[in-house]
Structure formats: C-alpha cells, structure tokens
Amino acid sequence: MTIRCPKCNSDSFTTRDTGRKIGGAIGATVGATSALTGALKGSQVGMRVGAYAGPAGSLGGALIGALVGCATGAATGATVGKVIDEKVLNNCVCTECEQEFNPHF
Ligand SMILES: [Zn+2]
Numbered sequence: 001m002t003i004r005c006p007k008c009n010s011d012s013f014t015t016r017d018t019g020r021k022i023g024g025a026i027g028a029t030v031g032a033t034s035a036l037t038g039a040l041k042g043s044q045v046g047m048r049v050g051a052y053a054g055p056a057g058s059l060g061g062a063l064i065g066a067l068v069g070c071a072t073g074a075a076t077g078a079t080v081g082k083v084i085d086e087k088v089l090n091n092c093v094c095t096e097c098e099q100e101f102n103p104h105f
Helices: 018-048 055-087
Strands: 013-015 092-094
Touching: 018 055
Parallel strands: none
Antiparallel strands: 013 092
C-alpha cells in the first residue's frame, strides 16, 4: 500500500521523526542519569573495598554501568518516541505541497 498525500495525492514525502529524536535524547539523558547514580553508589562501595579490589575495578564498573544505562535509555526513549510519531503526531510532510499528515489514519 502506497502512502499518498491527502491533499495533492503525491506519493513523495519525508518523515519528521520528531518524537523519535526527542524520545531518544530524553531516554539517553534519563538512562545516563540513573546509571550515573548507580555508578556513584557503586564507586562509594568500591572505595571501601578498594584496598582489596583496587580502584580500577570500581571505575571500570561505573563506566560500563553508565554506558549500558545510556544505551538502554536511548533505545527505550526512541521506541516510545516512534510510537508517539506514528500514533499522535503528523509524522509525514508532503514534499510537493508541504501538507503534514499522519499515514495511519
Ligand atoms: Zn501534497
């Protein structure tokens, strides 16, 4: 099924993906923040046992935790944003007449 502009019936259009972009950015920020909080707690514990385990272990753990949290948050945010794009926003913009429309009406 070809998606066409409801105004001029053109099949050339672009997608804005506003929700996906914003959702990904918010998700990455939230994910990094929560990961950072966990990493800080982890490094505090790591400092107490640092005499036995060494500081490199807690630093590495904190970095990996932050990266995983950031990537997970971004993926979650992008998924939520994609749904918002498809269900709520007029995600398509006609390149012929600049009509904004939702392909899932
Ligand atoms: Zn059009």
